[in-house]
Amino acid sequence: MPKSVDSQELSGAQQYLPPRLDLTSLQRAASGCRGCTLYQDATSTVFGRGDTGAPLMLVGEQPGDQEDQAGQPFVGPAGRLLQRALAEAEVDAKMTYQTNAVKHFRFKRVGKRRIHEKPGRTEVVACRPWLIAEIEVVRPHVVLCLGATAAQSLLGSTFRVTAHRGEVLPLPGALHLQLQPEPVLMATVHPSALLRDRSEHRQENYQSFVEDLRRAFAAGGRMFQGAHHG
Template sequence: MTNIGAERFLPAEVSLSALREAARGCEGCELFRNATQTVFGEGDPSARYLLVGEQPGDQEDRTGAPFVGPAGRMLDRGLGEAGIERGAVYVTNAVKHFKFVLRGKRRIHQKPTAAEIDACRPWLDAEMRLVDPAVTIVLGATAARALLGPSFRVTRQRGVPVPRREGAFYVATIHPSAILRAPEPEDAYAGFLADLRTAAALGSATG
C-alpha cells in the first residue's frame, strides 16, 4: 500500500468532533498498521493559541491524547511560565499515528517521512480552519515542514512571527522533546521559553 492520503477519510460534516471520530478509521498511510490508535488534537475549539507538534509518542499512542508524556510535561512548564493557560489552547500533531521501531520491548520513535506528513496534512488543515487561532505555535521541524514548507528552518527562523492570514501568525520553536535530549537542557529550555513568550505577547496584542 502506498500513502493514499487522508482526504478520502474526511467526514462530510466538518466539525472537530466529527473529524476526531473519522480519524479513528484513517488508513491514509502505512502508520495506522502498527500504531495502537489515532491520536487526534484536543483542547479549546476557539483557542487563541494552537500548538502543532510532530507525532504522538509512546504514552500518547497508549492513552489516545496528545502531549501527555515527558515532552508534554515540558510543554506544560513552558506554557505556564509564558502565561499561556494549557486549558485554553488546542494541541495537535502534524502526524496522527505513532511511528516507531521495536528494540526489545521498547518502542523507539522514528521521524515521519515527507510522504507521511503530506498524507496526514488534510486532518491538520481541517483543524486549522475550524480553530482558526490568532497564533499557531509550531513545535519542531516536522510541524514546520507541514505548515511552513520544506525550506523553513526552525534553527534559523525560530521566534520570528510569520503571517498566516491578516491578524494571525505562526511562531516556530523547538519541539519540547529536544530539550530533554539537549546536552545543556536549561539553556535549550530558556530559548524555548523565550519563543513561547513571543507567541504569548503576539496573542495578547492581536486580541
C-alpha cells in the same frame, strides 16, 4: 522568507475528512483514516486536544509511545515539559489547542520497546489535511510549530527552524484557508529536543523556549485586539 508549501502536495487524508467540520466529527473520522500505513501498527489515532476558539495552537511532530497508549497528545515526558513551560510562560493550557502534524506513532521495535522514528515526508503530507482542518475549526490567532516536522508540514520541506525561530510568518496561500483574521505561524524547537539537551546551556535553552511560548501567546493577543478594534 521561507519557501511556501507546494500546493500540489496537498492530498493524502483528504478523502477521509467528514462533510461537516467540527472537532467531534474530525476526531471520529480521523480514527478511521487509512491515508498512510502508520495506522497499521499504532494503537490509536491521537487527535488534538483543546477547544474551538483557543487563541494558540501548538503543533508537534507525532504522538510518542505514551501518547499512542493513552490516545492523547503531549502526555509523555516531552508533553510534561511543555505543560511546565506553559505554566512558566504564564500561558493557561486551557487557552491552547495541542495537536501533532502526524496523528499516528511511527516507531521501530527493539525487544519489547517501541523506539520513536521520525515520520517521513510521505506521512507528513498524507496527514496534513487533518491539521489544516483543525486550524479551520479551532480558528487560532497563532499556530506555533514545535520542531522541524510540524513547521515543514505547513511551510514546506525547505523550512529551517534555526533560520526563522520566533519570526511571525503568514500562512502560505497554497493552504487555501479562508479565515478572518487569518492566523499567523511561528516556529520554535520541539520540547523533546530540550529533554535530549545535555549541554552547559541546557537551562538557558529551556528559558528561550519558555520565552517563545510567551511571545507566541502575546502575538495572539495582539491579533485579537486588532481584529476587534480595526
